Structure formats: structure tokens, C-alpha cells
Amino acid sequence: MTKVAIIGYGVVGSGLIELIDKNREKHSKNEIVITSILVRNKDKYIDSSHREVITTSVEEFFSAESDVVIEVMGGLHPAYDYVKNALLLKKHVVTANKDLIATFGHELFQLAKENNVSLKFEAAVAGGIPIIKPLTESLYGNGINSIQAILNGTTNFILTKMNSESLSYEEALKEAQDLGFAEANPESDVMGYDSARKLAILSSLAFDKKFQWNDISIEGITDIDENDFKYANKLNCKIKLVAESFKCKSGIYTSVKPILVDEQSILAKIDNEVNAVILNGDEIGELLFVGKGAGKLPTGSAVYSDLNDIINNRFTDVDSFNKEEANVIKFASKTCNCILRIKTSNIDEAINKCRENFNNIKIIDKSISGEVAIFIECTSEAYVEKFIENLKNEDNYEDAKKLIVA
Amino acid sequence: MTKVAIIGYGVVGSGLIELIDKNREKHSKNEIVITSILVRNKDKYIDSSHREVITTSVEEFFSAESDVVIEVMGGLHPAYDYVKNALLLKKHVVTANKDLIATFGHELFQLAKENNVSLKFEAAVAGGIPIIKPLTESLYGNGINSIQAILNGTTNFILTKMNSESLSYEEALKEAQDLGFAEANPESDVMGYDSARKLAILSSLAFDKKFQWNDISIEGITDIDENDFKYANKLNCKIKLVAESFKCKSGIYTSVKPILVDEQSILAKIDNEVNAVILNGDEIGELLFVGKGAGKLPTGSAVYSDLNDIINNRFTDVDSFNKEEANVIKFASKTCNCILRIKTSNIDEAINKCRENFNNIKIIDKSISGEVAIFIECTSEAYVEKFIENLKNEDNYEDAKKLIVA
Numbered sequence: 001m002t003k004v005a006i007i008g009y010g011v012v013g014s015g016l017i018e019l020i021d022k023n024r025e026k027h028s029k030n031e032i033v034i035t036s037i038l039v040r041n042k043d044k045y046i047d048s049s050h051r052e053v054i055t056t057s058v059e060e061f062f063s064a065e066s067d068v069v070i071e072v073m074g075g076l077h078p079a080y081d082y083v084k085n086a087l088l089l090k091k092h093v094v095t096a097n098k099d100l101i102a103t104f105g106h107e108l109f110q111l112a113k114e115n116n117v118s119l120k121f122e123a124a125v126a127g128g129i130p131i132i133k134p135l136t137e138s139l140y141g142n143g144i145n146s147i148q149a150i151l152n153g154t155t156n157f158i159l160t161k162m163n164s165e166s167l168s169y170e171e172a173l174k175e176a177q178d179l180g181f182a183e184a185n186p187e188s189d190v191m192g193y194d195s196a197r198k199l200a201i202l203s204s205l206a207f208d209k210k211f212q213w214n215d216i217s218i219e220g221i222t223d224i225d226e227n228d229f230k231y232a233n234k235l236n237c238k239i240k241l242v243a244e245s246f247k248c249k250s251g252i253y254t255s256v257k258p259i260l261v262d263e264q265s266i267l268a269k270i271d272n273e274v275n276a277v278i279l280n281g282d283e284i285g286e287l288l289f290v291g292k293g294a295g296k297l298p299t300g301s302a303v304y305s306d307l308n309d310i311i312n313n314r315f316t317d318v319d320s321f322n323k324e325e326a327n328v329i330k331f332a333s334k335t336c337n338c339i340l341r342i343k344t345s346n347i348d349e350a351i352n353k354c355r356e357n358f359n360n361i362k363i364i365d366k367s368i369s370g371e372v373a374i375f376i377e378c379t380s381e382a383y384v385e386k387f388i389e390n391l392k393n394e395d396n397y398e399d400a401k402k403l404i405v406a
Numbered sequence: 407m408t409k410v411a412i413i414g415y416g417v418v419g420s421g422l423i424e425l426i427d428k429n430r431e432k433h434s435k436n437e438i439v440i441t442s443i444l445v446r447n448k449d450k451y452i453d454s455s456h457r458e459v460i461t462t463s464v465e466e467f468f469s470a471e472s473d474v475v476i477e478v479m480g481g482l483h484p485a486y487d488y489v490k491n492a493l494l495l496k497k498h499v500v501t502a503n504k505d506l507i508a509t510f511g512h513e514l515f516q517l518a519k520e521n522n523v524s525l526k527f528e529a530a531v532a533g534g535i536p537i538i539k540p541l542t543e544s545l546y547g548n549g550i551n552s553i554q555a556i557l558n559g560t561t562n563f564i565l566t567k568m569n570s571e572s573l574s575y576e577e578a579l580k581e582a583q584d585l586g587f588a589e590a591n592p593e594s595d596v597m598g599y600d601s602a603r604k605l606a607i608l609s610s611l612a613f614d615k616k617f618q619w620n621d622i623s624i625e626g627i628t629d630i631d632e633n634d635f636k637y638a639n640k641l642n643c644k645i646k647l648v649a650e651s652f653k654c655k656s657g658i659y660t661s662v663k664p665i666l667v668d669e670q671s672i673l674a675k676i677d678n679e680v681n682a683v684i685l686n687g688d689e690i691g692e693l694l695f696v697g698k699g700a701g702k703l704p705t706g707s708a709v710y711s712d713l714n715d716i717i718n719n720r721f722t723d724v725d726s727f728n729k730e731e732a733n734v735i736k737f738a739s740k741t742c743n744c745i746l747r748i749k750t751s752n753i754d755e756a757i758n759k760c761r762e763n764f765n766n767i768k769i770i771d772k773s774i775s776g777e778v779a780i781f782i783e784c785t786s787e788a789y790v791e792k793f794i795e796n797l798k799n800e801d802n803y804e805d806a807k808k809l810i811v812a
Contacts, residue, residue: 019689023547122544128690130536130544137720138528138536138711141429266675266696283425283703284534288696290672297689305544314543314720 002311005036005066005091007082008073009045009054012096012123013037015300016072016307017050023304030311036064038073038082058082062089068310070303071095072123080104087111087119094306096123096299102197102213105204105321118315120306125198126151126275128298129291130305135205135279136316143282144206146246151198153273153293154182154189155221155241159258160271163229163238169222181273191220192241192256199243199256205318206279207245207252209326217330219257228403231339231364231373232260235405238268242406246280248334251327260339260405266290267406331382337405338384339364340374342391343398347372350397357387370398375405408717411442411472411497413488414479415451415460418502418529419443421706422478422713423456436717442470444479444488464488468495474716476709477501478529486510493517493525500712502529502705508603508619511610511727524721526712531604532557532681534704535697536711541611541685542722549688550612552652557604559679559699560588560595561627561647565664566677569635569644575628587679597626598647598662605649605662611724612685613651613658615732623736625663634809637745637770637779638666641811644674648812652686654740657733666745666811672696673812737788743811744790745770746780748797749804753778756803763793776804781811 004020006013020032037054038061039045045054055061058078062085069086073079076099083100086093087108095101100108101121112119122132126149135144150156154176161172173190176182188194193213200213221241232239237260245254261267266288270276275293280286292298309315342350350372354361360377376384384402391397410426412419426438443460444467445451451460461467464484468491475492479485482505489506492499493514501507506514507530518525528538532555541550556562560582567578579596582588594600599619606619627647638645643666651660667673672694676682681699686692698704715721748756756778760767766783782790790808797803 015689019547026547129693130540133539133544134536137715138539139707140714141425141432141710142707264675266672269670269672269675283421283707285698285701285704286696287535287698288694290692290694290696292691292693295691298691301545301548301687301689304547308546309543309720312722314715314722316718316720 001031001033002068003033003035003066004068004070004307005061005064006034007038007061007069007071007079009037009039009048010072011296012072012299012303015296016070016303018297019300019304032307032311035066036061066091068092068094068307070307071097071100072303074099076100076103083108084111087115087117090115090117092118092120092310094120094303094310096121096303098124098194098197098201102200105201106210109318109321118310119318120309121201122306123299123302125201126277126289126291127153127293127295128301129275129277129289129293130302131202131277131289132205133305134289135202136318139279139281139284142284144279145282146280147199147202147206147244147277148267149199149202149243149277150240150267150270150275151243151277151293152189152195152241153275154186155195156270156275157181157273158190159221159224159239159241162224162226166226166229168226169224190222192218195241195243195256199245199254202277203245203252203254203326204320207247207326208320209252209323210321211254211326211328215254215328217255217257221258223401224258227341227368231341234364235260235339235375236263237261237405238263239403240267240270242267246332248329248332250333251329253329253332255330258403260403262406265406331380335378336381337375337377338379338381339403339405340376340384340388340400341371341403342374342400343371344396345370346396353391407437407439408474409439409441409472410474410476410713411444411467411470412440413444413467413475413477413485415443415445416478417702418478418705418709421702422476422709424703425706425710438713438717441472442467472497474498474500474713476713477503477506478709480505482506482509489514490517493521493523496521496523498524498526498716500526500709500716502527502709504530504600504603504607508606511607512616515724515727524716525724526715528712529705529708531607532683532695532697533559533699533701534707535681535683535695535699536708537608537683537695538611539711540695541608542724545685545687545690548690550685551688552686553605553608553612553650553683554673555605555608555649555683556646556673556676556681557649557683557699558595558601558647559681560592561601562676562681563587563679564596565627565630565645565647568630568632572632572635574632575630596628598624601647601649601662605651605660608683609651609658609660609732610726613653613732614726615658615729616727617660617732617734621660621734623661623663627664629807630664633747633774637747640770641666641745641781642669643667643811644669645809646673646676648673652738654735654738656739657735659735659738661736664809666809668812671812737786741784742787743781743783744785744787745809745811746782746790746794746806747777747809748780748806749777750802751776752802759797
């Protein structure tokens with residue numbers, strides 16, 4: 001018998017409990033017993049078949065017997081204290097909480113080790129896609145060179161709608177909120193923070209180093225407008241919020257930003273709330289995982305798989321979060337292509353400035369009054385950033401921005 | 407210390423040994439010692455740093471101390487006897503051998519269970535793609551409804567070349583052989599047997615039943631010609647050898663056959679020696695895995711991951727091969743679209759026959775003398791087969807064949 005105590009009974013929690021209940025027969029030899037469920041408001045669960053173990057008291061929750069504590073409440077606090085407490089009580093912990101792992105991973109894994117228990121987090125990245133287990137177990141000993149991923153379903157849904165239905169950012173966000181794909185306060189998703197936290201976790205495992213998620217160069221999708229899509233279409237591209245990290249000579253480049261990807265590429269085919277992770281390794285070459293990045297049952301399934309690992313005594317040492325800190329690089333040493341959008345009263349001068357500063361430029365569009373869009377090939381991202389900064393300081397230039405083209 | 411004895415030192419064996427040697431530092435607490443390597447011809451390995459443990463004597467091999475026996479020689483015999491012997495000697499076994507698992511899985515897993523050891527086979531399906539572990543561990547308790555996959559790199563390479571370079575089947579096969587992607591005797595690959603064996607293994611795990619691989623409806627690529635690609639192109643499709651199984655009311659449909667897939671679909675993007683597996687489940691929805699299906703290091707990496715599971719005491723019960731036999735269905739109950747190619751002296755009559763027998767037909771091409779290609783929508787595969795059989799019995803009809811359009 002395995003005694004399980006669950007913190008949170010929301011979307012993921014109810015998916016997990018559904019899977020536990022559905023598979024009772026499979027566990028006949030080693031029954032899973034839910035001994036306590038900690039919630040904020042007990043009234044919501046009067047119809048649950050588990051209502052007798054539901055509690056709002058933290059004290060009561062931790063006094064219930066349990067072998068495994070599952071944290072599916074989300075957010076940093078009080079989840080951090082609860083998980084810490086569970087580890088100190090020598091209970092195995094399963095969490096779906098990327099914020100927690102990305103922010104306190106080093107501390108929590110250390111604590112798990114000291115208390116000789118396991119801390120598992122398959123659901124923290126890419127929901128229903130098995131990615132933590134492949135990285136830590138299947139690809140153990142492989143040299144990973146790069147990660148390229150779409151890790152946030154909300155922004156991918158918004159970008160898909162903006163592209164396919166020519167919606168504005170605000171309209172697409174509203175639709176995502178109405179359908180439950182975006183939260184009332186979408187900041188963490190649309191600003192790219194959620195992707196960055198997940199990227200930090202994957203990078204840590206892939207490169208066996210500690211990553212601070214806020215060291216990552218992050219750009220969200222809030223500034224993407226209809227004209228970006230217009231220019232993207234001219235280049236036969238789609239816009240995706242790409243989370244990327246790869247080895248450079250001096251460190252590891254990590255970034256989350258909207259990128260133009262060729263419409264024939266695999267990433268361009270990843271639409272709506274779907275997630276994708278592409279790993280490139282010395283031994284395995286390119287490996288791609290695609291699936292639902294969120295939702296009750298996909299994420300519940302990932303949590304359930306962690307629980308089953310613990311029940312079956314399958315443990316994996318995760319010490320990457322306690323290794324030396326990665327040297328996170330903001331600008332890659334390799335060259336890139338980009339679109340430069342310049343808002344100015346003097347378009348000819350702007351074009352000339354580009355000609356002077358870059359070797360290969362191509363004017364994409366001058367049809368919007370007071371704006372020119374220029375394709376720049378084979379340049380350095382740092383140099384483009386500097387160029388934009390300088391432009392913005394000049395009188396004639398209202399605004400300028402770049403979009404990387406993969 | 408973990409003592410490992412390896413049967414075979416070919417492509418996969420050398421990849422595995424490279425990974426073991428590369429990661430010695432990571433295993434400092436639990437050193438991997440290769441105690442014996444069984445080969446056919448010792449002379450080939452005089453430069454190997456492991457030459458002192460290389461033997462051609464089966465007796466000597468099995469008398470060497472070992473905790474794990476790794477079988478990477480391939481083929482049914484004598485691999486079957488060696489693996490059986492290892493299990494009887496209570497050694498954990500890792501194998502990369504799909505023929506072995508697909509043919510003797512039920513017997514070998516039973517033997518492993520009786521001897522309280524583990525039999526692992528991640529490398530047996532889709533080479534470097536982690537798929538056995540996701541299916542047996544990450545998706546445990548999930549209801550899988552369907553598998554759709556490209557599981558054979560050789561045929562996918564040949565079909566890619568035929569499509570992109572307008573080569574004949576023979577020319578593309580020759581190129582695959584020259585590049586080492588196809589064996590001198592390519593039968594098992596091009597006839598679809600290799601895909602069928604891998605599909606049987608995946609289906610067994612996904613549907614928790616025993617599958618006989620030769621119950622699967624199998625069609626290879628040897629009859630695919632340039633005109634098939636011509637017609638496929640007219641429908642904006644590519645031709646892929648698709649291994650597929652899905653739940654029907656009366657059983658499980660399983661088939662390996664060349665299928666026309668829309669050129670915008672993910673499967674159409676899987677080119678050359680790459681493999682892909684799409685799982686569709688009640689909880690996770692659609693999950694896609696793409697990666698190298700063969701090769702020294704991708705396959706070596708899969709074997710190495712199994713070895714690491716054993717070293718870390720991570721065991722998974724696999725009993726699907728010993729469950730009741732699946733009711734394998736040859737024709738799905740759902741409708742399908744297809745191209746019908748009819749070689750006849752009387753094309754008009756052939757078209758009329760099609761009109762009489764099928765509701766929605768469209769003539770794709772009549773430009774080849776003595777042949778007509780007709781697109782048939784929403785029909786039953788069994789009915790088309792019967793129609794073809796009847797046509798072939800008539801005097802005016804030289805030949806007829808169908809190609810399913812996804």
C-alpha cells in the first residue's frame with residue numbers, strides 16, 4: 001500500500017485523482033490510498049468521492065500518514081514551504097510546479113538528498129510530454145548541444161490565432177482567456193517568464209549546470225502585432241515564441257523570444273496549445289518530442305507517472321541543479337538573420353543607415369506609412385541591438401525593433 | 407561495480423562501448439567493468455582496448471562473471487539461445503533485437519520473471535528515440551487508442567530518394583546500400599517485416615496484449631514505382647511506409663503499408679533514415695516522437711540507457727507479451743480514401759466499373775498509355791481489395807493496385 005497526500009485539487013489535481021481511480025485494478029497488489037487532500041475551500045468538493053480526506057488545515061494535512069506528498073497547487077508560496085516541510089518529514093515529493101523547481105531547485109534537491117527521498121517533476125515542463133525522464137534517464141551520458149522548444153501553450157495559442165485568423169494580440173488573448181487557455185493575469189505566460197523557467201529546468205538537466213531562470217534573455221509576445229505577421233508571411237514564415245539554449249565557446253546561450261520560423265519547418269507545424277522540444281546531441285543527433293503542454297489529463301498523467309516511479313522504487317539522482325552555475329550568454333557568437341522594423345519620418349535615410357551598417361540587406365516592405373521593414377542577413381544579434389539603440393536616440397526615429405529569423 | 411558481458415561487437419556494440427568508456431567518470435561510484443565480449447572473428451578487434459576480454463568461445467563467454475548480459479548481435483539464432491541462457495543464469499539482459507522480442511517476447515519475459523531478473527529492449531524499436539520507456543513508464547495507466555509510425559529507416563531513405571531525386575526503386579535501393587543504410591539482402595526492411603516486428607512490440611505495450619507480428623497485414627515498398635510518386639504529387643502527398651495500429655470495435659487493426667500522406671503533415675516531414683512514432687491516448691491526446699531510428703551511437707545510446715536503469719535498480723514489469731492474444735483485424739471498420747491504378751486495354755470501361763462500384767471517384771491521370779489512376783473517396787479497404795481481385799480475373803485487366811491516402 002502506498003499512502004499519498006495531495007496538495008491542491010484544481011485542474012491537475014483532479015486529473016491525477018481521475019487516473020489513480022481509473023487504474024485501481026492495475027495497482028491491486030500495491031494499492032494507492034489517498035490519505036489527505038489540502039485545499040483552500042472545502043465547499044467546492046462536497047461531491048467528490050474523496051471528500052472525507054479533504055482538509056483546509058495544513059497541520060491536519062501533514063499529520064495524515066503518507067509516503068508520498070504530491071504538490072499540484074502551483075505558485076511559489078506557500079508551495080515552497082509545503083514541499084520543504086514534506087522533504088524534511090522524509091516523504092517523497094512529486095511536483096508539477098515549474099516556478100518552484102526553477103527558483104528553488106538547488107535547495108530542494110539538496111534537501112531531498114539529505115533526507116534520502118526523491119523529488120520528481122515530470123509535469124513541470126511540457127505537461128503531458130515525457131521529457132524529464134528521457135533527459136535524465138534515456139539520454140544519460142549523452143552530450144546535449146542544444147535545446148529548441150515551444151514550452152508555453154498560452155502564447156502558442158495566441159500566436160496561432162493571430163496568424164490564422166488575423167486577430168490582434170488583444171483579441172487573441174481575449175479568446176485564449178475565454179477558452180481557459182490563458183489566465184486572467186496572463187503576465188507570466190505572455191512576457192515569456194513561464195517559458196524561461198521551463199527552459200532553465202531543461203537546460204540544467206541537459207548541460208548539467210545550475211541555471212538562474214532570470215539570467216535568461218527574455219522577450220515576450222506583447223509587442224507582436226499584425227504587421228509582424230504580414231512581414232513574416234512575406235518571408236514564408238510563422239512567428240513562434242521559441243525557448244532556446246545551446247553551447248557556445250564561452251558559455252551557454254539561452255533565450256526566450258518570438259522568432260520567425262520557416263513555415264515548412266517542424267516548429268511552424270506546432271499550433272495552438274501544443275508544446276515541442278527539440279534536443280540535439282552528440283550521440284542521438286536530433287530528437288523531437290511533441291504533445292500537449294498543459295491540461296487536466298496530460299499534466300495529471302505526467303504527475304501520475306512520477307508517482308508510479310516512486311511506487312515501483314525507480315529513483316533517479318538529479319544533481320544538475322546543485323552543480324556549478326552555467327555561464328549564461330545573452331548574445332550567441334554565431335550569426336543570425338533578422339527583420340528590422342524602423343518607424344521614421346525619413347525612410348530613405350534609414351535604409352541608407354542599414355546599407356552602411358550591414359552587408360546583406362533586402363527591403364521587405366515600405367507600404368506602411370512612416371515605416372520600413374528590412375531583412376538583414378548574416379549579422380550579429382548584439383550588433384543589431386546596438387544599432388537599434390543608436391537609432392532610437394536620434395530625432396527622426398520614432399521606434400525600431402528586430403525579429404530574429406531562424 | 408557492475409560486471410557487463412556483451413554479445414556482439416558490431417555497429418551497436420561499438421557504439422555502446424564508446425558510451426561506456428566516455429562516461430567512466432560519471433560511474434566512478436559504481437564502475438562498469440566489461441568482463442567478456444563474444445564475437446565471431448577475434449582478428450577484427452586486435453586494436454580494441456577491450457581485446458583482452460574478447461572471445462569467440464560461447465562457453466568462455468558464459469563462464470565470465472557478469473551481472474548484466476547485453477545482446478547486440480541481432481538475428482534470431484543463436485541470439486535466442488544466448489539470451490535464454492543468460493536469463494536462466496539469472497543475469498539481467500539488455501537486447502537491441504526486435505526480431506527476438508517480437509518473436510519470442512512472451513517466452514523470454516516469462517523466463518525473466520521466473521528468474522527474477524530484468525529484460526530490457528529500448529533499442530529494439532526506433533533506435534535512438536526513447537519510446538519503450540515512455541510507453542511502459544511515462545504513460546503507464548494511460549489508455550492508448552492508436553499508434554502511427556515510421557519505424558524503418560532503410561525504406562524511409564529509399565522513399566525519400568525516390569521522391570526528391572526521381573530515382574527508381576532499384577536506383578534508390580542501390581544508393582541506400584552504398585551508403586550503408588540498407589543491407590546486401592534488404593528483404594526484411596523493404597518487405598515491411600522489420601516495421602511489422604517493431605509495430606508488434608509497440609502494439610503489445612500500448613494495448614497490453616500479445617501480438618504475433620506475422621498476423622499483421624504487411625505490404626512492403628518493392629512495388630512502389632515512379633508513377634506512384636507522380637500520382638502522389640498530384641494529390642500533394644508523399645509516400646511513406648506507415649506502421650499503424652488502432653482500436654476498433656471488434657479488435658485491433660494493425661498494418662504496415664505504403665501510404666500517401668499530405669505533404670503538410672508531420673509524417674511527410676520525416677525524411678531519410680529518421681523514425682517517428684505518433685501515439686494517441688485518452689489522457690495525453692497526441693504525442694509525437696521523432697529521431698534517428700538506427701546507427702551506432704543512437705542505438706548504442708538506447709542500449710546504454712537500459713544498462714543504466716539496471717545499474718540504478720530501476721526496474722519495470724513488462725507483462726504485455728504474456729497477456730491474452732490481441733484480435734488482430736486486417737481491415738479497419740472506418741472508411742478510407744485511396745488511389746486505384748488500373749492497367750487495362752479498356753480505360754473507359756474501367757472508369758465505368760469504378761463509377762458503378764464507388765460513390766465518389768475522381769480521375770487523377772490518364773496520360774500513361776494503358777493505365778488509369780482514379781481517386782476513390784470514403785470507401786472500405788476490404789471492398790477495394792475485393793474489387794481489385796475481381797478486376798484481375800477479367801480478361802481486359804492486366805493489373806490493378808491500390809494505395810491508401812491518409
